[in-house]
Amino acid sequence: MAWDFATEPEFEEKLVWMRQFVREEIFPIETLDLSHDHMTKLIKPLQDEVRARGLWAAHLPAELGGMGFGQVKLGLMHEILGQSPYGPVVFGNNAPDSGNAELLAAGMEMVEGREDIRERWLQPLLDGTMRSGFSMTEPNTAGSDPRLLQSRAVRDGDEWVINGRKWYTTNGSVADILIVMAVTNPDVHPYQGSSMFVVPVTTPGVNIIRDVGSMDDPHVTYGRFGNHAEIVYDDVRVPADHLIGPEGSGFLLAQTRLGPGRIHHCMRWLGQSQRAFDMMCERALSRYTHGSLLAEKQTVLNWIADSKAEMHAARLMTLHAAWKMDQVGASASRDEIAMIKYYGATVLHDVIDRAIQTYGSLGYSADMPLEAMYRWARAARIYDGPDEVHRQTVARHALKNYTASEVPTDFIPTRTVAAREKFASILEFLEAETV
Numbered sequence: 001m002a003w004d005f006a007t008e009p010e011f012e013e014k015l016v017w018m019r020q021f022v023r024e025e026i027f028p029i030e031t032l033d034l035s036h037d038h039m040t041k042l043i044k045p046l047q048d049e050v051r052a053r054g055l056w057a058a059h060l061p062a063e064l065g066g067m068g069f070g071q072v073k074l075g076l077m078h079e080i081l082g083q084s085p086y087g088p089v090v091f092g093n094n095a096p097d098s099g100n101a102e103l104l105a106a107g108m109e110m111v112e113g114r115e116d117i118r119e120r121w122l123q124p125l126l127d128g129t130m131r132s133g134f135s136m137t138e139p140n141t142a143g144s145d146p147r148l149l150q151s152r153a154v155r156d157g158d159e160w161v162i163n164g165r166k167w168y169t170t171n172g173s174v175a176d177i178l179i180v181m182a183v184t185n186p187d188v189h190p191y192q193g194s195s196m197f198v199v200p201v202t203t204p205g206v207n208i209i210r211d212v213g214s215m216d217d218p219h220v221t222y223g224r225f226g227n228h229a230e231i232v233y234d235d236v237r238v239p240a241d242h243l244i245g246p247e248g249s250g251f252l253l254a255q256t257r258l259g260p261g262r263i264h265h266c267m268r269w270l271g272q273s274q275r276a277f278d279m280m281c282e283r284a285l286s287r288y289t290h291g292s293l294l295a296e297k298q299t300v301l302n303w304i305a306d307s308k309a310e311m312h313a314a315r316l317m318t319l320h321a322a323w324k325m326d327q328v329g330a331s332a333s334r335d336e337i338a339m340i341k342y343y344g345a346t347v348l349h350d351v352i353d354r355a356i357q358t359y360g361s362l363g364y365s366a367d368m369p370l371e372a373m374y375r376w377a378r379a380a381r382i383y384d385g386p387d388e389v390h391r392q393t394v395a396r397h398a399l400k401n402y403t404a405s406e407v408p409t410d411f412i413p414t415r416t417v418a419a420r421e422k423f424a425s426i427l428e429f430l431e432a433e434t435v
């Protein structure tokens, strides 16, 4: 099948507008240190403009209030928005709300008669009037292997009772609802034994212990957008209809959420990489040392050349994964999605690292955005599944195409014997001719 990432000219016009809008209206916001409330007010007119252009919350299918773009177009859009941490917020598709909306939409479709999900949680998330967190990772079990989850939800009459400790619930301390993954049946295979629940933060027993200080923000101030909360769920009771999808569908829903999310992450990382690359090139042409500009030093030229090639490779790989997902769905594109996760995260890290090096002490300082970009970039190798897990998936699938062989298939001595047998008559003839 031929690959085709082309998009129609009308969509290219939208991308042109987005590029200019992000550069002129969103980049300047980054330098302002505003409270969440002030920031919300500042970006409101920008969000209104995005809505007026029909680009708000574009990630969902048209029937759910999105644009029905598909992954290639969404990917191209995220590449532009991802240049700034505020891009996705202004366009109504920031994590974790966008992924949670996709998860709620999928849950709604899995069970008949659950239209109520749209009105109660999905639409408010899309409208931006409700905020959410995704509470899956636990401090005491390996997040890389959610089969080990310890949080439990037990049915009690018309309610579910949830107990567990979670952390790294991004936006947990500013959320209205939390989507919690917990084991509902420990007696079956973990893939069928976990479920997702909507838990309003005001429910008794939801104890938000703290926002975890991290490389994002080591001296974290509680309750800021983008923080990562540690939460204890202590006999939290939610009505039975707060279960999303059928009981036991937690893993399925998690995959629904993570597949497109990884493509969008990778394209946002490319937006970040391109920004770091632009900064690196500008500095290389401006800084003079040891008799020439940095742009004339072989090492710096290599950094520029390697960064450009790696970003190009990551972009093609990501667009291909997006295109394949549009053609055959997330499950059949698992390897492609896994490959861009670890390849893209490494490219992001390496390009920013080289840009910092090109700037020297200025790159390390907070006078340039690079140090913050570097800290965010470091997380990319961990969240959405650590890179090592994705590498393992890809390598294991690759190995399925091979069988063990005591003598290597390409062992030259055995191949020579086989070739001599195969061409025996002609070799005999040629040898006789030579004599």
Ligand SMILES: Cc1cc2nc3c(=O)[nH]c(=O)nc-3n(C[C@H](O)[C@H](O)[C@H](O)COP(=O)(O)OP(=O)(O)OC[C@H]3O[C@@H](n4cnc5c(N)ncnc54)[C@H](O)[C@@H]3O)c2cc1C
Binding pocket: 096, 133, 134, 135, 136, 137, 138, 141, 142, 143, 144, 145, 167, 168, 169, 170, 228, 379, 382, 383, 384, 385, 386, 387, 388, 389, 392
């Ligand atoms: C910035 C950020 C935001 C996050 N947001 C959320 C969120 O909103 N909601 C949420 O639920 N979680 C969130 N997380 C948590 C994230 O999903 C987990 O950190 C991740 O799944 C890894 O789990 P862990 O930290 O428990 O690491 P562990 O599972 O303890 O793994 C530690 C390390 O072991 C290695 N490892 C693991 N498995 C293998 C393997 N098979 N082969 C080789 N090496 C391996 C890897 O190097 C890995 O980094 C976030 C994390 C970060 C950093």
